[in-house]
Amino acid sequence: MKFSKRTKLNIILLWVFTALPMSIFLYYYYPSQPIDWSIFMLMVLLAIATTAIPIYIGNVTIFFSQWVTVAAFLAYGAGVEMILVQLSILPMIFRVLFLQDLPYRLIFSSWMFIMVSFLSASAAHIAGYQIGSMDTIQILLGATIFMFVSLLSNHVILYSRERILGQKEKFFSRDALWDYAAGLVTLPFAVALYVLQLTMGWLAFPLLGIPFLLITYVMRMYNTAERANIALAKASAFGHELADRLSVEQIVNMFLEHLKNLLPADNIYIIDNLKGNYVVMRALEDGHEMRIDVPSDTIKNSFIHYYFTYSEKQCYVKSSEWVHEAPDFLKNDMNSLLIVPVHRNKKTEGLIILTARKKYAFEKFQLDIVHLLATYFAVSLEKAKYVNAAVEKSETCALTGLHNYRFLNKTLEIEQNRLNSNPHLILSALMLDIDHFKQINDRYGHHAGNIVLKDFAKLIQKNVPEDAVVARYGGEEFVIILPQYTKEEATKIGEKVRQTVEIHPFLVDSDLTKNRLDEIIYITVSIGVSSAPEDTDETMSLLRNADRALYIGAKQAGRNKVAEYLK
Known part of the structure; x- marks a missing residue:
């Protein structure tokens, strides 16, 4: 979401006139203890290291750094906790460099964290907590109130911001509940870190910090594996769903829709290889369908050609790894890029390219998921082509190449539905019959008759x-x-x-003459006309009416005529 000039100005004013004086007040005038700078630096390192190992659940990114910041408040007061929070978000900044208006987002986040620090510390002090306390009840009460008010005030501020920006989210959404759950998990560790550093000094940080970071890392690995399993299950279900689609257009649309929902991609491209020419077959940019016309040589001279040639899949985590060899249609503001081949008949016939503004947006398991989906996609396309070819063959007259009676019936059903849904629509039908066609077969043979039918159809x-x-x-x-x-x-x-047929020469070779000479003949056609809803509300009656007009109004009136149906 892009901020307006007014929003940007309000953010700056909000920080200057509230956050700046509040941060000075918290540091110099709120209850505090003298700072042991070696302990403080260990806290900074531990907070940053913890923030660098987030866990993803649904759309929520959970950070566990509060176990350090709450301990900092218990030991040194709100001023130190406020500074520590501001420093601990450095890894977060690295992950959101792709966002629009990033400086203003960071200023707003800084304001929010300062307000949260003030509210949380105030609540803890009102409840009676004294900075640096050794009393167990005071420590537990102060830490619990600080943590709860911190989570609640952070939640209220973010919810209010979304409401102001027009987002209608539930106050207690599932995402918010995960934040509270993370707070409950970190609270005992925060108390333990504070108590241990009081008694053991700097040794508390490796004793608690290393196991905590290892546990967080293992949780992250398990979380990644769990997300991979969920994505794999969705991909498998999607594969079966895709196989049920018989239209190429349906398959491509569904494939793009599932990719958009399954992966954090801003843009998606399907590149096709049509007899050596590269084309962007479909493109979704920020959720919108785009038409991209780019010369084949532009793609051939880019890194994309390599993946067509060697059928490899690859995941890039930042733009510097690929942008210098990229074609123009890949946006410069993208960082992460994932590219996967689409195989048909043991050849790379296409490529799936996903890009995201965020660095490290795609993970390795997602590369494998897209590769699996691309396989389903290729198989479904191949199946659809065979099915469509079989359907087309079953609905086509082998002699003339025109549609046959089966296709005509289907068309009339579709038109009937259209007429039923909209009484203002109209539909007309012509029934044509070649005059004296039996004489052509009798005089020149059935082969000549077939030639006439084919040429007549054209x-x-x-x-x-x-x-x-x-x-x-x-x-x-x-x-x-x-x-x-x-x-x-x-x-x-x-x-x-009728007039065109009457003057058109038909060249036939006769099977029934002695020398089988080519001969030019002329034919005529009789035509009946009917219309809906003028003559009828039913499409099948429309054909019968045209047939009646053909025989009564044209054939019986001398042939070579066009006759309208008369009620």
Whole structure:
């Protein structure tokens, strides 16, 4: 989210007039103890090391550094705790360098942490805690109140900010509850660190710090493995779901949607290799579909060509590793990049590229997940092509190349649904029958008749609108479906077809003549016209009406005519 100029100014004013004086007040005038700087430096190192090992649960990033900052408050007061918190966020800053308006976000975070320190320390002192206390009850009470108020005030400030910015989140969301759970986990360690450093000095930090960091690291590893298993289960379910899709368009759309939901990618690209030419087949940038036209040579001269050639997968964690060899369409503000090949027939036919503004956005297990998804994607595409080819073959007339009766039925069902849902739509149909076609077969043979049918089909297609559906109805009968054409407009199209057929020479070779000479013949066609909803509300009745107009209005009236259906 980009901040407006007014928001930026308000953030600066908020920090200058509240956070700055509050931080001075906390450090110089709030209850405190003399600082042992060697202990303080150990606290800084431990806090930074802990923050550098976050744990991810859902959309929440959990940091356990409060076990050090609370101990700092118990020992030295709110001023030292405030400084320690500001220093401990350094690893967080490294992870969010990709964010827009980063300086203002950091200033706001600094203000928030100072306010949280003030509120938490005030609550602990009101409850009676004395800095540097050795009393067990006071320590437990002070630490618990400080921790609880810290979590609550942090929660309230963030919730208020989201509401001001127009975000409608629940106050006690699942993400917020994870923060409270992390606070409960760290509280005993904070008390233990404070008590141990009082009695043992600097030795408390390696005695508690090293095990704590190791445990946090193990938790992080377990957390990563758990997330990998969840992602793997989702990928497997997605693979089965993808296999059920029969349309290439459906498969690509679903694949992009799942990638967007499964990985922290800002942009997603599918690069295809079409007979040696590289094209960006699909692109999603910040969740929006984009059309990217880029010369094939631009991609061929970039690092992308290497992955097409060697079929490798790779994950880059920052832009300096790839940006100098990147094509122009990959944005310069991206840092992390993940690239995975798509194999078909043991060849790399495509590449999946995901980019993110955040550094270290992708993990190794996510690279393997995308590779698995790419395999499902390739298999599903191949299956869809075979299915579509089989369907197309079953819905195509082998002789003329036109749609057949089966496809015509499906089209009429679709058009019927459209007419039912919108009474303002119209639909016209032409029924065509070649006049005296039996005489052609009798005189020249069936092979010549087939030639006439094929040439006649091509002639119709050239003389009807692009949105017309042309089908062979059976024998020498053909149908033309015209969505959104009135009966008058359809009649004009039929008349154009009739006149074109009448003057068109058909070249046939006769099987029934002695020398099998090529011969030019001329034919005519009779056409019936019907329209919906003018003549009927049913698409099947529409065909019957056109057929009736064909035989009564055209055939019986002498053939070579266009006749409209009359009720």
